[in-house]
Amino acid sequence: MPMPEQATVLHSWCVQSRWRGPTIVGGAGARFWDDQGRTYLDMSSLAECVNLGHQHPKVVAAIRDQAARLCYITAAWGAEPRAELAQRLLELGGFTGGRVYFTLGGADANEHAVKFARQASARPHGTIITRSRSYHGATYAAGALSGDLRTSRQMDPAAFHVVHCPPPYAYRCPFGTTSDEACGRAAVQEVERLIQEDPHGVAAVVMETDAGTNGIVPPDNYWPLLREATRRQGVFLVADEVMSGFGRCGEWFAWQRYGEAGRPDLMTLAKGLTGGHLPLAAVVLSREAAAALENQMLYTGLTYCGHPLCCAAGLAALAAYEEEDLIRRSRVLGAELLRQLKAMQERHPSMGDVRGGRGLFAVVELVKDRTTREPLAPWGQDAPELRALVDQARAGGVSFAARSNLLFLAPPLVITEGELDEALRVLDALLTDLEAPWRS
Numbered sequence: 391m392p393m394p395e396q397a398t399v400l401h402s403w404c405v406q407s408r409w410r411g412p413t414i415v416g417g418a419g420a421r422f423w424d425d426q427g428r429t430y431l432d433m434s435s436l437a438e439c440v441n442l443g444h445q446h447p448k449v450v451a452a453i454r455d456q457a458a459r460l461c462y463i464t465a466a467w468g469a470e471p472r473a474e475l476a477q478r479l480l481e482l483g484g485f486t487g488g489r490v491y492f493t494l495g496g497a498d499a500n501e502h503a504v505k506f507a508r509q510a511s512a513r514p515h516g517t518i519i520t521r522s523r524s525y526h527g528a529t530y531a532a533g534a535l536s537g538d539l540r541t542s543r544q545m546d547p548a549a550f551h552v553v554h555c556p557p558p559y560a561y562r563c564p565f566g567t568t569s570d571e572a573c574g575r576a577a578v579q580e581v582e583r584l585i586q587e588d589p590h591g592v593a594a595v596v597m598e599t600d601a602g603t604n605g606i607v608p609p610d611n612y613w614p615l616l617r618e619a620t621r622r623q624g625v626f627l628v629a630d631e632v633m634s635g636f637g638r639c640g641e642w643f644a645w646q647r648y649g650e651a652g653r654p655d656l657m658t659l660a661k662g663l664t665g666g667h668l669p670l671a672a673v674v675l676s677r678e679a680a681a682a683l684e685n686q687m688l689y690t691g692l693t694y695c696g697h698p699l700c701c702a703a704g705l706a707a708l709a710a711y712e713e714e715d716l717i718r719r720s721r722v723l724g725a726e727l728l729r730q731l732k733a734m735q736e737r738h739p740s741m742g743d744v745r746g747g748r749g750l751f752a753v754v755e756l757v758k759d760r761t762t763r764e765p766l767a768p769w770g771q772d773a774p775e776l777r778a779l780v781d782q783a784r785a786g787g788v789s790f791a792a793r794s795n796l797l798f799l800a801p802p803l804v805i806t807e808g809e810l811d812e813a814l815r816v817l818d819a820l821l822t823d824l825e826a827p828w829r830s
Contacts, residue, residue, distance in 0.1 A: 402528075403540065417444025420805040430784065433801045433813050434791035435666070438601070438633050438751075442665035442710055443802040449667045452706030453699060461699050465691070471701035478708055479674055482642045483657065487677030492670065492696035496632035496660035497527025499671040500535060500596065503656050505690060506675060507594035507626040510682035515551055516593025519584055522554040523604045523769070526596065526630055535596055538604070539770040551590070555580050558608040561743045561755065562763065574609035582619040594626040594656075600634040600644035605753040605796040607745040614651040626679065629654035632671070636662030637711060637803050640721035640749030647748065655679050665707045670700040716803040720749035723810065727752050727799065730814050738821045739828070740766070750805070754797040756824075766795035779820045788816045 392398075401409045412424040422444050423429040435441055442449065456471060463469050476490035491506070493499045508516050520526065522537035533541035534550035537557075547554060556564035558577035565576035585592045598604075599613060620627040634644035636659075643659075645652040656679055660671035675683075694700075711717060728747025731754060735741040742757030742765075756766040756776060767773035773795050780792050790813075791798040797817075801810065 419443040420802045420809050428787070430787055430789045431809055431813055432789050432805075433799055434789060435800050435802050436789075437661070437666070438603075438638065438791075438798070438800045439661035439666035441636050441638060441662035441803050442667075442707060442716070443804040446665055446667070446707070446710055446804075448710045448713075449665060449703050449706040452702050453667065456699050456702035462694075463698055464693070465695040469696060469698040469701065471698050471705055472696035475701045475704045475708075476672075476696075478705065479659070479672060482708070483646075483674055484653070485674055485676055487680070488675050489680040489683075491673045491675070492701070493660075493672065493692060494669045494694055494697075494700075495527070495671050496630075496658065497529045497532035498692070499632065499658040499660055499673050500526040500628075500630060501529065501531045502690060503628045503658050503673045504531070504535065504594060504596065506673060506679065506683065507628060507656060509686065509688075510675075510679045511593045511626060513591050513593040516591050517588050518550075518552045519581060519592055519595045520552060520554055521557045521597060523557050523559070523606065524554075524598055524630075525603045526598075526632075553584060553588070555584055557604065557606050558612045559606045560609050561745070570609035571611050574612035575615060577608075577612060578615040578619050581616060582623060585619075585623045585625055592623070592625050594628050595620050596628040596630060598630045598634065599652075599654075599657075600639045600647075600748065601746070601751045601800070602630075602633055603793065603798075605755065605793070605798065607748075607753060613645060614648045617648075617652055617654070626655040629657040631657050632660045634751075635659050636665075636707075637717040637720040638662060638749050638751050638800065640717070640724055642711075642717060644748075663707065664700060664703040665710075667707070668697075668700040668703040670697070670704050711803075714804070720803045723803075723805070723807070724749040724751065726807075727810065727814075730811075731799075734814070734818055734821070737818075738825060740821060740825050746799075750799075750801055750803055752799045754799070756795045756797065769794050775824050779824055782820055782823075783816055786816055788813050790817070 414422050415425045416423050420432050480488050508514050520535050525538045526532045526535040533545040534547045534552045537554040558574045560570040560573040563573040567573040629645050631643050641647050655676050657674050664670045724747050731744045735744050739760050740756050742760050743755040746752035758764045776792050780790050783790050
């Protein structure tokens with residue numbers, strides 16, 4: 391018998407001595423189960439990546455078929471699934487004449503996007519502007535890009551020529567505005583000010599388009615105004631679509647909600663690209679960005695760049711999204727999810743803000759007092775009440791994701807209406823329990 395995993399594996403984002411994860415042995419659709427026979431309804435797509443549900447049969451079959459033909463070939467040689475997947479991504483994004491660079495995860499995709507933007511702009515040490523309370527990965531360079539408390543404790547953004555700006559957090563607007571639109575406008579004005587005043591020249595602005603682990607859903611006017619500002623200043627705009635892509639926010643890519651007015655110069659993809667079945671990520675470059683690199687040496691490389699087995703899984707995932715109409719389904723179910731959460735908010739004073747709903751992604755911000763908006767816990771600290779809620783839900787067979795005072799609802803796009811109702815009934819009851827001490 392192997393030693394317990396707790397004794398042999400370093401686990402992410404936790405104190406090792408406190409890790410107590412069950413051993414998962416299978417899954418199907420929106421549910422997965424452990425070695426003790428307990429089944430869990432997945433309300434977070436695990437790491438917001440299992441967009442197609444667990445063990446999607448079409449993706450599993452594609453992996454088997456490709457494994458029987460060719461598992462690996464270096465990027466110095468061509469591979470059919472790599473070429474086909476790059477073409478499909480360019481088509482889905484409308485990046486005619488662009489190019490795709492494949493990596494293995496969101497962090498190395500974002501690092502490469504910065505590398506390409508700097509090289510294409512002829513600013514090899516150009517400043518990169520990102521947002522505070524953003525997350526772009528936990529490697530050193532991606533962690534420097536991130537304005538996340540978890541990474542800022544270890545990384546020095548200035549060493550990587552990164553500058554952070556305040557986020558368009560309308561519920562707690564850092565600019566003191568009183569409307570979503572005003573907060574979005576003020577956030578973009580700050581980005582433009584930073585571009586104009588930077589003494590070294592800005593190479594790119596890197597932003598999460600919509601959903602992120604920060605729980606901030608930007609106002610509707612934010613992304614189009616940001617696109618206008620970066621174009622006006624001659625700076626590349628990189629859309630981090632690692633979490634928001636592939637139907638999570640109701641479109642193939644969240645920026646498409648704004649049409650051509652939201653089109654970035656580069657975008658990064660991962661997670662839903664294979665639905666979590668195999669590790670794969672990508673940087674998609676526009677025609678203009680790709681053309682700037684066409685006759686230059688590209689000083690980068692990955693052993694598993696465009697791994698054929700992973701690309702075959704990506705192709706099957708794209709086919710499944712299309713054939714099962716999951717992008718539209720995400721919009722429809724997302725609107726219903728938001729409607730039910732708003733109705734629940736009327737019964738629960740702990741639900742300070744409910745946001746999202748453009749697809750199957752919603753954030754509930756829990757507060758001690760709805761009038762003062764005092765959070766259940768300060769950002770960066772765990773709320774014991776919310777941790778207890780998540781544990782109780784898991785014991786009852788529903789898996790929620792939470793951080794600080796935020797509850798994230800991002801189930802697989804294949805979740806049924808009945809399963810969604812089941813999870814929300816559990817949440818409703820648990821919020822009643824959480825609030826019971828306040829009523830006594």
